[in-house]
Amino acid sequence: MTVLLDTNAFIRWLTGVPLPKRAERLLQKADTKIYLSVVSVWEIVMKPRLGISALQAEEAVHAMGAVLLSIRIRHLEELSRLAVNGDHKDPFDRLLISQALAEGITIVSSDDRFPAYGRLAVLWA
Secondary structure, three states, X not given: OEEEEOHHXXXXXXXXXXXXXXXXXXXXXXXXXXXXXXXXHHHHHOOHHHOOOXXXXXXXXXXXXXXXXXXXXXXXXXXXXXXXXXOOOOHHHHHHHHHXXXXXOEEEOOOOOHHHOOOOOEEOO
């Protein structure tokens, strides 16, 4: 399986806060391909209260065996077509959702607003 970690899932992993057992098992499987978007690193450095630098995030990506996913034109095309669901306008979330949709991969996230994006496969609990 191929997954994209949402920023919240990555921060939990990085800080040692347990993820739900289903997500933990999936991330520990040798055949799971894990992506972390550069969008998440961007979001992290925009929130200095987290105390995580871009370099620390990059080191963690490598330590967990993940691949850093850059922003591609097809992600932006998907973003341009992405409907706004309710009041969910967070630009980081919307770009992560667009990346997962464009890549056809599951997103690992605790955000209860993500399932409202019908085509989006979300894994958490």
